[in-house]
Amino acid sequence: MKVQLAERAGFCMGVDLALQRLDKVIEERPGEAIHILGPIIHNPQVLERYARKGVIIAESPADVPEGGCVVIRAHGITRQVEQALEERMVTIKDATCPKVKKAQILIGRHTRDGRCLLLYGEADHPEVRGLVSYAHDEAIVFGSLEELEQCALERDGRYVLAAQTTQDRAMFDVIAERLEGAQALDVVVLHTICDATKERQREAMAMAREVDYMVVVGGKNSGNTRRLAQVVADQGTPVVHVETAAELPMEDFMDVASVGVTAGASTPRDLVEGVLERLGSL
The missing domain is CATH 3.40.50.11270 (Rossmann fold)
Structure with missing residues (x-):
């Protein structure tokens, strides 16, 4: 394998x-x-x-x-x-x-004139709570385009669109395009998603299309790791999200020719190496 x-x-x-x-x-x-x-x-x-x-x-x-x-x-x-x-x-x-700090500063600066913050992210995530606190006026947090479409945005309203730094860049671009295309809205778009997140997701998606199975290593409570597993699953490739090598479903790999391994931004190297070592034992 x-x-x-x-x-x-x-x-x-x-x-x-x-x-x-x-x-x-x-x-x-x-x-x-x-x-x-x-x-x-x-x-x-x-x-x-x-x-x-x-x-x-x-x-x-x-x-x-x-x-x-x-x-x-x-x-x-x-x-x-x-x-x-x-x-x-x-x-x-x-x-x-530093990427989160920059997002906080940008949100504070661009909501100072009374614009409402539209934040794409997980409402209960500590980073999101921090970002929202920097808004000088009202803030609306949403986790998907569908959630945003259910929000009653004011006609001729003035808004600032930003995102949790680890969110999906492709989806954020779709949301930004939809808002900017609404003629009755005045929207300032802040690009606060970290490039490292985008590149990590892009690399994982490309790898998923080349292998038979994917393993994503990282904390189950890590938002960026969960999203990494999700973008891999969206490619149609079987994927498992584990915290340690002990959680690997070894029986799934018996008839697999190739496996791709990636890890979230908060995953230490030794846990990744533990997964590689266990897979290598097959």
């Missing part, structure tokens, strides 16, 4: 930077309790490793002791949470992905 690994499998730049910053804080503050506000990234295996190093996940600013140290996760936080942390006089180390 031939096994191919996608070139862009594993950590993206934003995740890599976030973990480097957390590692630096741990090194600079030996023996001190380090808090992260929510999971630093969406990968349970990585979180377990940091828990063993004494890193504590705080669910709210109130969970961080006054005068303590908190690291902001790669997904970013809301403006309200940041203000609450500042009021507690804690040391803030910001590990927000």
